[in-house]
Amino acid sequence: MQRIDRIAEPWGTRTPYGPGESWPTRVDTHLADGLTEEDVDRWVQSASILHSNGDALDIAVKDERIVGVRGRGVDRVNHGRLGPKDLFGWQANNSPERLTKPLIRRKGKLVETDWETAMSAVAGRCTELLEEQGPSAISFYTTGQLFLEEYYTLGLIAHGGIGTNHVDGNTRLCTATAAAALKETFACDGQPGSYTDIDHADVIALYGHNMAETQTVLWTRILDRLAGPNPPEVICVDPRMTPVARAATVHLAPRPGTNVMLMNALIHEIIANGWIDREYIQAHTVGFDELEKMTEEYTPEVAAEVCDVPAEQIREAARILGQAERLLSTVLQGFYQSHQASAAAVSVNNINVIRGMLGKPGCGILQMNGQPTAQNTREAGADGDLPAFRNWSNDSHIQDLARIWNVDPMEIPHYAPPTHVMQMMRYIEEGTIRFMYVTATNPAVSLPELARIREVLARDRLFLVVQDIFLTETAQLADVVLPAATWGEKTGTFTNVDRTVHLSEKAVEPPGEARPDLDILLDFAHRLGLEDKDGAPLVKWSDPEGAFEGWKECSRGRPCDYSGMSYDKLRGGSGIQWPCNDEHPDGTERIYVDGQFWAQPDYCESYGKDMITGAPVEETEYKALNPTGRAVLKAAEYIRPHDMPSQEFPFQLITGRTLYHFHTRTKTARAPQLDAAAPEVWVEMSASDATDRGLTEGDVLEVTTPRGRVRARLRISGVRPGVLFLPFHYGYWDTEKGSQPKKKEAGRAANELTSTDWDPVSKQPIFKTAAAQVERVASGKGKPAPAPTTTGSAPVTGAVPPTVGGDSARAQELVGGQA
Amino acid sequence: MKLDLAIETLHASENHLVTVLTSMSDKHKADHDVFYITRDMAAWSREHVAGLARVGRDFGLDLDPEASEDPGLLATMKQRTSDLIGRRPEPGLLLLADLRHLYREAAGVSLDWEVLAQGAQSNKKQELLELSQRYHPEALRQARWANAHLKVASPQVMAS
Numbered sequence: 001m002q003r004i005d006r007i008a009e010p011w012g013t014r015t016p017y018g019p020g021e022s023w024p025t026r027v028d029t030h031l032a033d034g035l036t037e038e039d040v041d042r043w044v045q046s047a048s049i050l051h052s053n054g055d056a057l058d059i060a061v062k063d064e065r066i067v068g069v070r071g072r073g074v075d076r077v078n079h080g081r082l083g084p085k086d087l088f089g090w091q092a093n094n095s096p097e098r099l100t101k102p103l104i105r106r107k108g109k110l111v112e113t114d115w116e117t118a119m120s121a122v123a124g125r126c127t128e129l130l131e132e133q134g135p136s137a138i139s140f141y142t143t144g145q146l147f148l149e150e151y152y153t154l155g156l157i158a159h160g161g162i163g164t165n166h167v168d169g170n171t172r173l174c175t176a177t178a179a180a181a182l183k184e185t186f187a188c189d190g191q192p193g194s195y196t197d198i199d200h201a202d203v204i205a206l207y208g209h210n211m212a213e214t215q216t217v218l219w220t221r222i223l224d225r226l227a228g229p230n231p232p233e234v235i236c237v238d239p240r241m242t243p244v245a246r247a248a249t250v251h252l253a254p255r256p257g258t259n260v261m262l263m264n265a266l267i268h269e270i271i272a273n274g275w276i277d278r279e280y281i282q283a284h285t286v287g288f289d290e291l292e293k294m295t296e297e298y299t300p301e302v303a304a305e306v307c308d309v310p311a312e313q314i315r316e317a318a319r320i321l322g323q324a325e326r327l328l329s330t331v332l333q334g335f336y337q338s339h340q341a342s343a344a345a346v347s348v349n350n351i352n353v354i355r356g357m358l359g360k361p362g363c364g365i366l367q368m369n370g371q372p373t374a375q376n377t378r379e380a381g382a383d384g385d386l387p388a389f390r391n392w393s394n395d396s397h398i399q400d401l402a403r404i405w406n407v408d409p410m411e412i413p414h415y416a417p418p419t420h421v422m423q424m425m426r427y428i429e430e431g432t433i434r435f436m437y438v439t440a441t442n443p444a445v446s447l448p449e450l451a452r453i454r455e456v457l458a459r460d461r462l463f464l465v466v467q468d469i470f471l472t473e474t475a476q477l478a479d480v481v482l483p484a485a486t487w488g489e490k491t492g493t494f495t496n497v498d499r500t501v502h503l504s505e506k507a508v509e510p511p512g513e514a515r516p517d518l519d520i521l522l523d524f525a526h527r528l529g530l531e532d533k534d535g536a537p538l539v540k541w542s543d544p545e546g547a548f549e550g551w552k553e554c555s556r557g558r559p560c561d562y563s564g565m566s567y568d569k570l571r572g573g574s575g576i577q578w579p580c581n582d583e584h585p586d587g588t589e590r591i592y593v594d595g596q597f598w599a600q601p602d603y604c605e606s607y608g609k610d611m612i613t614g615a616p617v618e619e620t621e622y623k624a625l626n627p628t629g630r631a632v633l634k635a636a637e638y639i640r641p642h643d644m645p646s647q648e649f650p651f652q653l654i655t656g657r658t659l660y661h662f663h664t665r666t667k668t669a670r671a672p673q674l675d676a677a678a679p680e681v682w683v684e685m686s687a688s689d690a691t692d693r694g695l696t697e698g699d700v701l702e703v704t705t706p707r708g709r710v711r712a713r714l715r716i717s718g719v720r721p722g723v724l725f726l727p728f729h730y731g732y733w734d735t736e737k738g739s740q741p742k743k744k745e746a747g748r749a750a751n752e753l754t755s756t757d758w759d760p761v762s763k764q765p766i767f768k769t770a771a772a773q774v775e776r777v778a779s780g781k782g783k784p785a786p787a788p789t790t791t792g793s794a795p796v797t798g799a800v801p802p803t804v805g806g807d808s809a810r811a812q813e814l815v816g817g818q819a
Numbered sequence: 820m821k822l823d824l825a826i827e828t829l830h831a832s833e834n835h836l837v838t839v840l841t842s843m844s845d846k847h848k849a850d851h852d853v854f855y856i857t858r859d860m861a862a863w864s865r866e867h868v869a870g871l872a873r874v875g876r877d878f879g880l881d882l883d884p885e886a887s888e889d890p891g892l893l894a895t896m897k898q899r900t901s902d903l904i905g906r907r908p909e910p911g912l913l914l915l916a917d918l919r920h921l922y923r924e925a926a927g928v929s930l931d932w933e934v935l936a937q938g939a940q941s942n943k944k945q946e947l948l949e950l951s952q953r954y955h956p957e958a959l960r961q962a963r964w965a966n967a968h969l970k971v972a973s974p975q976v977m978a979s
Binding site for chain 1: 849850851852855856858859860862910911960961963964966967968970971974975978979
């Protein structure tokens, strides 16, 4: 057993393996200072909540407090490994800053109150507005961090009880495009990939996906393949020199906003060279002729001009993709949060489909999620979609759902697509949404164009409820704040991107009067008096396991079938992949085997949309296009980004993550090791741009767009010329002002600068194409930027001391065995 | 043969559609997807105008390949007004009216393409047929978007 500084070495020690072999086990453990495994009173089964990988772990409890974590060696996802955020992030549960009592606004100030007062204010205002205006006044904005049981209950309350169409999750910011891309190609959400595809693939292509930082353990699996015999070739598309780019065989760094141009050129090359599976295309797809025609004009030379990537590199990448025998493709925010997000993500699907590389070991697509439970937000209907991938424009699906919920079909809004969060902000602005119930998310930092968002959320006409574990920037704007329990303090299940379901059990009591989100939602439903059509309570359960049983019935026969699972079955062993039913009692590793899809018109989740305008395809059109439910090859033309650089704003600003933080740092900044690794905002620029402007590492810059200003120290990094990068994690809760920048001063939240624009298909906001300018406001005086050196923000100039964690960041590694 | 007349008519109606789309975009700047999508769709019509001017030469027509548009100042004023009044409930009704107008205009353009395509076939004009096969679907998509967006926007306008 060895102890490794996991801040300095985020991916830990290599355990090399070859193609087709099983990934060796390595059990990672971190316990509070001075404790050993003998001191632990009990271990409680769970999985990680600070990223989307779904790493299984056990929570260590001593004296009724969480004191550490240990990876679960038996689990298929991580084989015992944990990432830095898992190893250290649990400390946030014990923070003295946790919300422990409900708060209510009195004379303009939030003051402590009791649950009775808080909940009757929330239910009271909701009831008033329902009587005055109806369900169109009520909205819900949730997260990708609650549990399946909570989402399903929330969706039932909103859709089946209140009857509002205004339901969304912050998954809109992270995985909306993943879902949209799958719905376009396969007419249904659900990932056609498995993490074990890494064990078999000979080519792994990562599109806008800095896996090394977003899913560290999955990247560890790739690093172990790269260190073993017959390693896979890696293709990386990213404007930054990320750890993935450094490991890549070919690294394409296109101009932000040109992904569709690049993808069309890759597809052009693959088709032109005949690297396609004609038999598969013939038997299992529609739309190939249109795709071939559309991409005809997109030669590597044309793309080279627009993307500023050498044509030879495009050809080389296309050759590797085209000659791969087992191709795994993964996609994340570099595509999802960019211009033409869905069209670009769909193009990735197209490559696997025309190469016939689906449903076999090593051949898969992972349209990644950004959050631990985002998959459930989507499945259970808390992102506004109907539960279990039901199609809102298919009347028989509505009738089926109404039967399960025992409500009249008219009660379930299905006259239009659900209202996405950016449109909700618009309706609040217009004054027609007047109640917003926010659970576990922080829009006052995470949505684009923050000056506008703050103004919208602070409107008197809006009644804002925030349910969270800390007093976030958003909570500070609320009328009522409800203190929630979090991971480790409540029981539920959640599902990762390769459809693996984990049970997360309650380990300790929540602090003070904080309550599980499910209990609060049940209380809310009870106070509203929500009933089914026979006058019985609408929500028929009172605990997580009851909710899970309800969900199993709702999912029965649908693609995300959980009917064969139970809490007991999820206890003790590995997580289980859906669909899991009578036919597949142990779950299903690969879907879409032999070109069998869920795309039949009467079964599919979506008929698709126009890739440029976002207008939904009508049922009759879809039936004509795809009567037998094949994969749909959708082509899209490249259109210029809406926000192009100009003389005044010569840079393109992109925002993103760093390995050590999650979202708005509410948890990770309260874990000392993580906070110290990336304590303050920075801005990245290429060496050539810095030289042109006479800037040096650590200089204090002000980044400006027409919407705002951010002040940050300069890191000269491997980002491509013409581009600025800002991490989006930093807000104001740990600053003097608390919820926003000081008057007339520059802020530190990247979203002060981003623009209000979204992908027409997925409605995901565009965070990665804003025209910006920079100005130096002070010299760095030799002090480097507070950016990690281990990641995409690695310095390319000067002597910057390496990021280390020291003794408190040492975690145990046990290679090959059980701890 | 009246193909020149059909080309001229369509050139005028596509030109008008550019104005309808950009003017709608400017008026609804506070409705961000309307603002951007109408602009993206106006780019299609601009391309159609240029294509029709190009093919028109073969039929003895001298059509302007550039679409005539609102002067920049007027557009800016419309956007400013939109930002100012765009935060009250009445724009919802205005938007529905504008979507209805756009739908009718785009449907008219689509019918003009239909006429042109039929004329090209009966007169065996291959290049003209290809032009309409290429551009007609985009006119249909413009109309479809207007219809779809009306479907999305109207429930909230009607309910509140």
